[in-house]
Amino acid sequence: MDLLIFALTIGIVYSLLALSIVFSFRILGFPDLTPDGTLLVGASVGAITLNHTNSVVLALVSASIVGAFFGIITALLHNKLKISKLLSGILVMTMLYSVSLRVMGTSNISLINSKSIWFTDFSKSSQIYNLIIAIIIISIIFFLLYLLLKTNIGLRLRALGDSENTAKNLNLNIEKLNVIGLAISNGLAGLAGIIIALYQGFVDISMGTGLVIIGLASIIIGEIILKPNNIFYLLLAGIIGMIIYQSVISIALRLGLPSTDLKIATVMLTILFIFIERIRKSKLTMDRQIGNRNI
Amino acid sequence: MKAKYFIQALLIVFVFSGCKTNKDKKEILITVNQYVHHPNLKKTMDGVKEVLSQWSKENHKNIKYDIQVANADVSLATQIAKQQAMKNPDIMLALATPSAQACQKATNTIPIVFGAITDPVKAGLVKSLEHPGGNITGTSDQWPYDKQFELIRDIFPNAKKIGVVLNPGEANTEASMKKIKEVSKKYGFEIIEAPVSSTSEIFSAANSLVGKCDIFFAPADNTVLSGLEAFVKVSRTNNIPLFVGDEGSVEKGGIATFGVDYYELGKDTGKLIVRILNGEKPADIPVVVGNKGKLVVNEDALKYFNITIPDKYLNKSIKEPVLQE
Numbered sequence A: 001m002d003l004l005i006f007a008l009t010i011g012i013v014y015s016l017l018a019l020s021i022v023f024s025f026r027i028l029g030f031p032d033l034t035p036d037g038t039l040l041v042g043a044s045v046g047a048i049t050l051n052h053t054n055s056v057v058l059a060l061v062s063a064s065i066v067g068a069f070f071g072i073i074t075a076l077l078h079n080k081l082k083i084s085k086l087l088s089g090i091l092v093m094t095m096l097y098s099v100s101l102r103v104m105g106t107s108n109i110s111l112i113n114s115k116s117i118w119f120t121d122f123s124k125s126s127q128i129y130n131l132i133i134a135i136i137i138i139s140i141i142f143f144l145l146y147l148l149l150k151t152n153i154g155l156r157l158r159a160l161g162d163s164e165n166t167a168k169n170l171n172l173n174i175e176k177l178n179v180i181g182l183a184i185s186n187g188l189a190g191l192a193g194i195i196i197a198l199y200q201g202f203v204d205i206s207m208g209t210g211l212v213i214i215g216l217a218s219i220i221i222g223e224i225i226l227k228p229n230n231i232f233y234l235l236l237a238g239i240i241g242m243i244i245y246q247s248v249i250s251i252a253l254r255l256g257l258p259s260t261d262l263k264i265a266t267v268m269l270t271i272l273f274i275f276i277e278r279i280r281k282s283k284l285t286m287d288r289q290i291g292n293r294n295i
Numbered sequence B: 001m002k003a004k005y006f007i008q009a010l011l012i013v014f015v016f017s018g019c020k021t022n023k024d025k026k027e028i029l030i031t032v033n034q035y036v037h038h039p040n041l042k043k044t045m046d047g048v049k050e051v052l053s054q055w056s057k058e059n060h061k062n063i064k065y066d067i068q069v070a071n072a073d074v075s076l077a078t079q080i081a082k083q084q085a086m087k088n089p090d091i092m093l094a095l096a097t098p099s100a101q102a103c104q105k106a107t108n109t110i111p112i113v114f115g116a117i118t119d120p121v122k123a124g125l126v127k128s129l130e131h132p133g134g135n136i137t138g139t140s141d142q143w144p145y146d147k148q149f150e151l152i153r154d155i156f157p158n159a160k161k162i163g164v165v166l167n168p169g170e171a172n173t174e175a176s177m178k179k180i181k182e183v184s185k186k187y188g189f190e191i192i193e194a195p196v197s198s199t200s201e202i203f204s205a206a207n208s209l210v211g212k213c214d215i216f217f218a219p220a221d222n223t224v225l226s227g228l229e230a231f232v233k234v235s236r237t238n239n240i241p242l243f244v245g246d247e248g249s250v251e252k253g254g255i256a257t258f259g260v261d262y263y264e265l266g267k268d269t270g271k272l273i274v275r276i277l278n279g280e281k282p283a284d285i286p287v288v289v290g291n292k293g294k295l296v297v298n299e300d301a302l303k304y305f306n307i308t309i310p311d312k313y314l315n316k317s318i319k320e321p322v323l324q325e
Helices: A002-027 A035-053 A056-081 A085-104 A124-150 A152-162 A164-169 A174-200 A211-226 A231-254 A259-288 B002-017 B039-059 B074-086 B097-106 B145-155 B171-186 B199-209 B222-226 B228-237 B247-252 B262-277 B299-305 B311-315
Strands: A108-110 A202-204 B027-034 B062-069 B091-095 B112-115 B136-140 B161-166 B190-195 B215-218 B242-244 B256-259 B294-298 B322-324
Touching: A002 A035, A002 A124, A002 A152, A002 A174, A002 A211, A002 A231, A002 B074, A035 A056, A035 A085, A035 A108, A035 A174, A035 A202, A035 A211, A056 A085, A056 A174, A108 B097, A124 A152, A124 A174, A124 A231, A152 A164, A152 A174, A164 A174, A174 A202, A174 B074, A174 B097, A202 B097, A211 A231, A211 A259, A231 A259, A231 B074, A259 B062, A259 B074, B027 B039, B027 B074, B027 B097, B039 B062, B039 B091, B039 B112, B039 B262, B062 B074, B074 B091, B074 B097, B091 B097, B091 B262, B097 B112, B097 B136, B112 B262, B136 B262, B145 B171, B145 B242, B145 B256, B145 B311, B161 B171, B161 B199, B171 B190, B190 B199, B199 B222, B199 B228, B215 B228, B222 B228, B228 B242, B228 B247, B242 B247, B242 B256, B247 B256, B247 B294, B294 B299
Parallel strands: B027 B062, B027 B091, B091 B112, B112 B136, B161 B190, B161 B215, B215 B242, B294 B322
Antiparallel strands: A108 A202, B256 B294
C-alpha cells in the first residue's frame, strides 16, 4: 500500500512536467527541449527565493515566472533569428545550466529545513496527505490549462499546433502564439521544478537532465492507453502516462531489478507499448480492409 | 478495456510486492543507495563489506545487502531511497551527496550512514560534524589538500601558478575549490581555473591553461577524474607536470599525491555501521573525516618529467610510497 501511495505521488508530481510537454509538443506543435533547463532554473530560483523570503508562495510564483521568461526567449530565438525549433530549445536549455549555477551559487541546495508545500514529517498519514496535495495541485493546473484551451487564445494555439499553414491562412499571428505557448509550457516546467525540489528535499544541478525525454515517453504511453480524441484526454494522457512510467520504475525496483538496467527497461517498456499499438492498428486496418493507413 | 486490465495488473503487483517482509532476526538488511558508478565509491563499499563481514562472523549474524546505483539520476535516487526505506532495513547506507539527501527525505527513523561526502554540513545532512543530530551520521572524504600542496611546493620550490580544470556543477568541487584556494595561498600558489561541464571539454580547457601556469592540478571533481586521460595528454605534450588528489588518478598518469584511501574510509564507514548495530544512536556519533593521506607516486610520470621525490617524504614514517608501474 505504501508503495502504491508513493508511486502515485511521485508520478503525479512529475506529471506537472508531462503537462508542460503535452502543451508544447502536442498542442502547440513546438518540439521544445527547453523544459530540461527551465525545470532546473525554476527549482533553483524557487529555492533561493524560499531561503531568502521564507515564503512558499513567492517561491512558486518566481519559479513559474522565470520558467516562462526563458520559454519566451526560446520562442524569440525561433521567431526573430529563424533558428529551428529544436535548436532554439537546445540553446536555451544549455544556457540555463550556467544560469542555474549562477543563481544557486553552488550546485546543490538542501531544502530539508525550509518551509514546504508538502507534509515533511514521516508519519503514514502525511504520506496520504501528500498524495492528496499532489492530486489537488495537478487538478488545479489541469483545469486551468483545459479552460485556457477553450478560450479564444487557446483555440488559436491549437489551430497553430494542428497546422502552421492553416494558421497562416487564418491570418493568426504565429510569432505571438509561439511566445504565449512557450511561456505557458515553460512556466509550468519552472513550477514543476520547484515542486519536485520541495518534494525530494533538495535542488541539484543535474536534476533536469533527460526529463523531457522521460516526459515524451510517458506521453506516448498515456496516448496509447487513453487514445485521446479531444483536449481533455490529451492532457489526461500526459498525467496517466507519467504515473504509469513512475509506477513501473517503482515496481521494477521493488521486484529487484538492478537500477543499472533500469534505463533499458523503461525504453523497452515504451517500445513495447508502441509495438502493441502497431499490431492492434494493423489488425484493425486488415479487418476493415481499409488498406495501409500510415499512422 | 485494455487500459483497465493493465491498471488492475499494476494494482495486483503493488499489493503483492508490498507483502514480502518476514525477516529473520539473525539477518541484518543493509540497503545501499549509491549515486553513480565510481571507482572510489566501489573501494568505499569494499571497505564497508570487509568490516561488516568480520563483525557478522563474530556475532553470528547474516548480513544482506541491497545495493542500488542511481546512475547519476536525481529522481531515481529519490525513488530508490523510498523503496529501500519501505523494506525497513536495519541501516541505510548512502554514497555521495544526492543519494544521502534522498535517503534523508525517505525516513526519519531508520539509521542512515553516509560515506564519502565532502561537506555534509553544507549539504544539510548533519547539524554539525561533532553532533550530527537526527538519524544520520557518516564519513567525509575531504581530501588532504594541505599535504598535497606541501608536496608540490617541496618538489617545485619556484612554481607560482597552478592551473585547475573543474566542473563548477558539482557540489563536491565547490567545497574542494574553497579549500584549495585557502591552502594554495598558504604555500604561495596562485590558482587559475578552467571550467568544464562535461568530460568532452577537458581537452580544450586544459589547453587553454597552457602558458598560463607552471603546474596542473586535478581536484576532487568527478567530471575531471572521469576524463583525466585528456588532462594527462595535455600535460605530457606541453611538459607541464600534472598533480592529482587521489590514488586512482595517480594510476592514470598523475605524478603523485597524498590521497584519501577510500578503502580505509569505507572501513571507517563500516565501523560506524557496527556502532549503530550495537545500539548507539547516529545522532551522537560524530562524522569521521577520513583524511589520513598516504603518499602514492607514479614512477613513469616521475621519469617523464625528471622529478625526484624529496628525501623527507621517503624517510618519513607515514607510509612507504607505493611505486606504480
